[in-house]
Amino acid sequence: MTILDGKSLAVEIRREIGESVEQFRIRCGISPVLAAIIVGGDPASRIYVSNKEKGCKEVGIESRILQLDDSITTDELISKISELNNDPRVHGILVQRPLPNSCNEKSILDAIDPRKDVDAFHPENVGLISQGRPRFLPCTPYGVQELMLRNGIETDGKHVVIVGRSDIVGKPMALMLLQRCVGGNATVTIAHSRTKNLAEITSRADILIAAIGSPRFVTLEMVKRGAVVIDVGINRLLDGKICGDVDFDKVKEIANAITPVPGGVGPLTVTMLLLNTLTAAKLAVGDDK
Numbered sequence: 001m002t003i004l005d006g007k008s009l010a011v012e013i014r015r016e017i018g019e020s021v022e023q024f025r026i027r028c029g030i031s032p033v034l035a036a037i038i039v040g041g042d043p044a045s046r047i048y049v050s051n052k053e054k055g056c057k058e059v060g061i062e063s064r065i066l067q068l069d070d071s072i073t074t075d076e077l078i079s080k081i082s083e084l085n086n087d088p089r090v091h092g093i094l095v096q097r098p099l100p101n102s103c104n105e106k107s108i109l110d111a112i113d114p115r116k117d118v119d120a121f122h123p124e125n126v127g128l129i130s131q132g133r134p135r136f137l138p139c140t141p142y143g144v145q146e147l148m149l150r151n152g153i154e155t156d157g158k159h160v161v162i163v164g165r166s167d168i169v170g171k172p173m174a175l176m177l178l179q180r181c182v183g184g185n186a187t188v189t190i191a192h193s194r195t196k197n198l199a200e201i202t203s204r205a206d207i208l209i210a211a212i213g214s215p216r217f218v219t220l221e222m223v224k225r226g227a228v229v230i231d232v233g234i235n236r237l238l239d240g241k242i243c244g245d246v247d248f249d250k251v252k253e254i255a256n257a258i259t260p261v262p263g264g265v266g267p268l269t270v271t272m273l274l275l276n277t278l279t280a281a282k283l284a285v286g287d288d289k
């Protein structure tokens with residue numbers, strides 16, 4: 001059984017990104033710049049943005065944090081995004097979620113220039129992924145794909161079951177696994193809260209991806225012996241500890257490979273955001289190296 005170590009892999013990929021950023025800087029005379037908008041004082045959002053900021057620093061990407069008051073209206077926020085869209089020094093823009101209920105999240109995310117949309121949430125970028133010609137890949141599914149590729153986990157012809165159909169994880173993950181490419185060519189089943197006979201479906205998976213948001217939801221009985229199990233979930237327990245969507249201690253006894261939480265998919269998400277920011281900077285200056 002292999003524990004799929006996302007933490008070490010993230011270190012390795014960040015080293016590669018750091019080298020590419022340096023080469024980009026030498027070729028083009030600029031550093032990539034990521035602007036992160038954070039609205040209100042949600043403590044979790046602050047931690048996420050601060051991790052992104054640290055990641056940027058580590059690889060030589062400049063970050064700008066725009067902390068906005070939670071009384072901001074949708075129109076005011078869209079106008080801030082327009083300023084960033086029009087600023088040639090900014091290459092990547094992200095809006096940290098969740099946004100206050102008063103904000104129209106879809107309109108706000110749609111306002112980001114698709115060429116600066118490093119989270120790959122814009123409908124244009126989702127459309128490009130669906131057609132198999134991605135500009136950016138969404139960070140968490142991208143991290144899962146890299147984790148599998150770099151650990152030699154073959155998806156070609158495999159039955160992948162994804163539990164979760166969110167726009168951020170489940171749906172784009174399914175689209176990516178379907179593509180005719182390395183890291184794709186899978187037979188994909190997507191399950192969700194309305195799925196009947198879930199355990200029967202998950203126990204047929206060669207690769208099971210859990211993106212549910214429910215602590216230790218995937219139990220031993222739901223997993224086929226020898227399966228690869230990827231746990232995207234991050235759940236904070238009452239005692240403050242973090243756990244995934246999979247009952248790791250039991251499932252690891254029958255899995256062929258499994259991601260831990262923490263230390264699995266999590267560290268890769270921010271890493272792929274850094275890579276997308278470099279891609280956005282290259283795109284902005286027409287650098288195709």
Ligand code: NDP
Binds near residue numbers: 163167170194195
């Ligand atoms: P969402 O809440 O948007 O989606 C959860 C999905 O799980 C939904 O499709 C929902 O179904 C499905 N679901 C919920 N309960 C059940 C159930 N009982 N049986 C089957 N399916 C169920 O969450 P996200 O996709 O945003 O995130 C999922 C998890 O991944 C969370 O723990 C989140 O914290 C974590 N996460 C981790 C990241 C990382 O970097 N590692 C990044 C992003 C998320 P339905 O659609 O029917 O409601």
